Amino acid sequence: QVQLQQSGPGLVKPSQTLSLTCAISGDSVSSNSAAWNWIRQSPSRGLEWLGRTYYRSKWYNDYAVSVKSRITINPDTSKNQFSLQLNSVTPEDTAVYYCARGWVGAEIWGQGTLVIVSS
């Protein structure tokens, strides 16, 4: 079955870059029918979709307006994974971050990573 395994640091300093990776097993990041998302959840902001990458004969990315100037999601076909980079973080970016597969509804989720932004 499809599984997503997240990795990355749980503590990031303000103004630095948050970086997480999501390794895929049981599917391909290059699948023509899947989309690979990053979603976060915090008590103050609830559940927030951040963006996604997907392949439809070429690569596409969609990003939420709230983070569009700071976010990059990249596929890595050699390792069958995708990554999240969020620049210039502030304490407001403290949240549990999830990777997920799905177009609108996410049918497969990673285990979640608590990322705290603090000096």
Added chain:
Amino acid sequence: QSALTQPASVSGSPGQSITISCTGSSSDVGGYNYVSWSQHHPGKAPKLIIYEVSNRPSGVSNRFSGSKSGNTASLTISGLQAEDEADYYCSSYTSSSIVVFGGGTKLTVL
């Protein structure tokens, strides 16, 4: 893009039916048949229970059903069970080619 509007909480007794609404606009819920619902239990991976307005993934109980009228989507849970107590979130595709979530609804089974 504003979040979709859901009631903060709903409650019902075992065996009853409840409905959770998810209100958006013609740019999201009303404009596309890409509304999904997920169930979130604390400490567990979220679970997709409805996709594309009214479709259930394999393995999801038929006690869960989804519908849409205009700019409002609804999730109905019939025959409430204690295990249904959880947070429920709707999500929708939007005209900006992005996804937006609702604020979430806490279901309490009395």
